[in-house]
Amino acid sequence: MNEKxxxxxxxxxxxxxxxxxxxxxxxxxxxxxLRASSKKVGAVVAFLGAARDFSEGKNVKAIEFEEYKGMAxxxxxxxxxxxxxxxxxxxxxxxxxxxxxxxxxxxVLIVAxxxxxxxAFEACEWCIDRLKETxxxxxxxxxxxxxxWVAPHP
Amino acid sequence: MNEKxxxxxxxxxxxxxxxxxxxxxxxxxxxxxLRASSKKVGAVVAFLGAARDFSEGKNVKAIEFEEYKGMAxxxxxxxxxxxxxxxxxxxxxxxxxxxxxxxxxxxVLIVAxxxxxxxAFEACEWCIDRLKETxxxxxxxxxxxxxxWVAPHP
Amino acid sequence: MVKVLFFGILSxxxxxKETEVELGSREVELSVFMGxxxxxxxxxxxxxxxxxxxxxxxxxxxxxxxxxEVAIMPPFSGGSR
Amino acid sequence: MVKVLFFGILSxxxxxKETEVELGSREVELSVFMGxxxxxxxxxxxxxxxxxxxxxxxxxxxxxxxxxEVAIMPPFSGGSR
Numbered sequence: 001m002n003e004k005x006x007x008x009x010x011x012x013x014x015x016x017x018x019x020x021x022x023x024x025x026x027x028x029x030x031x032x033x034l035r036a037s038s039k040k041v042g043a044v045v046a047f048l049g050a051a052r053d054f055s056e057g058k059n060v061k062a063i064e065f066e067e068y069k070g071m072a073x074x075x076x077x078x079x080x081x082x083x084x085x086x087x088x089x090x091x092x093x094x095x096x097x098x099x100x101x102x103x104x105x106x107x108v109l110i111v112a113x114x115x116x117x118x119x120a121f122e123a124c125e126w127c128i129d130r131l132k133e134t135x136x137x138x139x140x141x142x143x144x145x146x147x148x149w150v151a152p153h154p
Numbered sequence: 155m156n157e158k159x160x161x162x163x164x165x166x167x168x169x170x171x172x173x174x175x176x177x178x179x180x181x182x183x184x185x186x187x188l189r190a191s192s193k194k195v196g197a198v199v200a201f202l203g204a205a206r207d208f209s210e211g212k213n214v215k216a217i218e219f220e221e222y223k224g225m226a227x228x229x230x231x232x233x234x235x236x237x238x239x240x241x242x243x244x245x246x247x248x249x250x251x252x253x254x255x256x257x258x259x260x261x262v263l264i265v266a267x268x269x270x271x272x273x274a275f276e277a278c279e280w281c282i283d284r285l286k287e288t289x290x291x292x293x294x295x296x297x298x299x300x301x302x303w304v305a306p307h308p
Numbered sequence: 309m310v311k312v313l314f315f316g317i318l319s320x321x322x323x324x325k326e327t328e329v330e331l332g333s334r335e336v337e338l339s340v341f342m343g344x345x346x347x348x349x350x351x352x353x354x355x356x357x358x359x360x361x362x363x364x365x366x367x368x369x370x371x372x373x374x375x376x377e378v379a380i381m382p383p384f385s386g387g388s389r
Numbered sequence: 390m391v392k393v394l395f396f397g398i399l400s401x402x403x404x405x406k407e408t409e410v411e412l413g414s415r416e417v418e419l420s421v422f423m424g425x426x427x428x429x430x431x432x433x434x435x436x437x438x439x440x441x442x443x444x445x446x447x448x449x450x451x452x453x454x455x456x457x458e459v460a461i462m463p464p465f466s467g468g469s470r
Contacts (some may be wrong), residue, residue, distance in 0.1 A: 027405025029202075035204060039257055042206040042388050045199065045278075046181075047271065050189060051254040052196040065467065066413040068396055068460055072467075073442040088464045096467060103193055109444040117201065117282060117388075124199075125275045128468055136439070136460075137467030138397035196469050203388025220385065222315055222379055225363040250386060261388045271469075280388055290358070290379075291386030292316035303317035306383040 015118035017093040018076045020067055025095045025109055030040040034049075034091045039134060041090055045124040049108040051101045060141045063150075065098040065107070068136035072096075075135040079127060089114040090119065098120035171247040172230045173220055174291075179249045179263055187243045188267040195244055197271035199278040203262040205255045214295045217304075219261070221250040222290035226250075229289040233281060243268040243278035248281065250291060312345065313379040318356070322349040331374055339368040340377065341356060357383040391453060393426065394460040403430040412455050420449040422459065438464040449454070 020023075027046065035041050041133070051063055051068050059086060067073075076094050095109045110127045114120040139150045170187070173179075205217055211292050221227075230248050237246050245267045252296060255261060266283050268274040284305065293304045310329045329345065338343075338359060346352050352384045359366050360379040372378060391410045400406045410426065417425075419440060427433050440447050441460040453459060 028180065031181055031200075031202060035202070035258075039207040041204055044202040046167065046185075046202070046205065047275070048185065048189070048198040048200070049271070050195055050198065051469065053193040066396065067306065068394070068441075068444075068462065071441060071460070074444065104189075108467070110448060115206065117203070117279075119200070121275065121279045125271075128271060132248055132463070132465060132468050135467050136441075136462055136465055138394065138463070139466040140397075149463075150466050151398075152466040205388065211332075222313070222316065222360075222381065225360060225379070230365065262386070286384060286387050288384070289361075289386050290315065290381055290384055292382070293385040294316075303320060303382075304385050305317075306385040 019095045021126045022099045037040045038090050038106040041113045042115050043120045047110045047124050059143050062102050062142040064100050072136050083127045088119040089123045173249045176253045195267045196269050197274045198267045199274040201264045201278050205259045213297050216256050216296040218254050226290050237281045240275040243277045316382045318346045335373045338370045343374045356380045357369045392458045397463045402432045416454045419451045422453045437461045
């Protein structure tokens with residue numbers, strides 16, 4: 001195991017399950033961590049959001065994410081708690097990257113583990129929808145003409 | 155890349171994206187293969203089905219999957235095609251393991267890649283629901299008292 | 309010879325995974341073929357979840373002839389729970 | 390001093406990411422605080438998506454006092470498209 005543990009607000013496993021970090025993450029590691037947490041796990045659903053070819057006719061070279069440090073991680077923790085209360089899941093983890101990202105880079109990973117698959121699908125989808133509404137992170141586009149903040153999209 | 159390519163019905167990439175095999179699979183590898191297939195990929199949803207603690211009071215040591223060889227893989231290929239026709243996804247892959255499995259073992263992986271996340275969630279969930287109806291694979295439970303075939307569950 | 313395969317619980321019920329049926333040059337509808345088979349395997353249920361002839365889903369009207377493969381299948385149970 | 394943070398597009402509109410406001414020993418409702426701030430930053434929109442005081446979501450009735458941190462936030466845009 002080469003766990004790349006990054007700074008997080010709480011010590012212990014809880015903190016590992018909710019992270020904001022510049023580095024890339026390992027999907028296998030995140031999924032296995034959740035799966036190994038209980039023998040009851042029958043289904044794991046993972047959502048991976050990636051930076052796709054940006055341009056809609058624009059000359060976007062990269063994107064950059066900024067967080068409200070201190071509040072964004074707290075919001076992610078609340079989001080995880082809300083998800084676990086709302087759905088019949090055994091565990092949930094959320095990783096969001098910040099700073100500069102180029103096309104193809106992985107931005108966000110949400111993993112939900114449950115006994116039965118329906119709950120994991122629902123939890124995972126709800127969680128990413130909700131993340132966009134509740135977590136203070138903003139994206140801007142980097143172009144040769146300068147940076148511009150991106151209006152949110154659903 | 156240490157791709158463990160197992161026998162499949164067609165050569166080339168198509169075959170790799172639909173497999174029935176005894177060996178375990180790498181989630182990272184499957185997801186990256188799909189993600190790398192197009193710069194348009196903005197969302198990847200992966201469903202992992204695992205063998206959970208079997209027993210409901212029963213003394214189940216392991217489970218075993220049997221396929222109708224030749225027909226099961228063809229059914230998986232049709233399932234992949236149907237999923238890609240039905241949803242706005244860029245790519246889909248399906249891997250189902252057979253033979254003996256113990257608690258915690260990974261059984262099935264379905265990965266859907268799309269531009270927008272909704273299609274990937276829908277495709278992935280539809281695909282696993284449908285797999286249970288259309289792919290000739292059967293499960294039995296291995297107990298000290300003998301084996302018994304499992305009635306299907308939704 | 310027609311090769312006959314029983315899968316899952318049906319192999320337990322019939323006590324057989326694979327058998328052969330001699331049709332000679334006769335060609336019969338699957339409904340007839342299944343009727344004859346039930347004479348031999350009394351515990352074979354009246355309805356199967358799916359029957360395939362030569363790995364293609366068949367109907368009771370499908371014609372069975374020499375060298376065909378008939379697979380008799382109970383409901384599938386792939387995937388995790 | 391009250392620390393004031395502008396995020397995302399609001400930092401572009403105000404031309405400022407972080408500033409300070411002197412309240413002395415006064416305690417004011419956030420609505421008043423924001424009114425005063427708009428005097429200084431004419432391009433600050435009337436409504437923000439969220440305002441937090443000390444990293445907790447605030448309402449226009451929330452009291453702001455010395456040493457508080459006020460963050461003024463436009464709609465979030467985390468996640469992938």
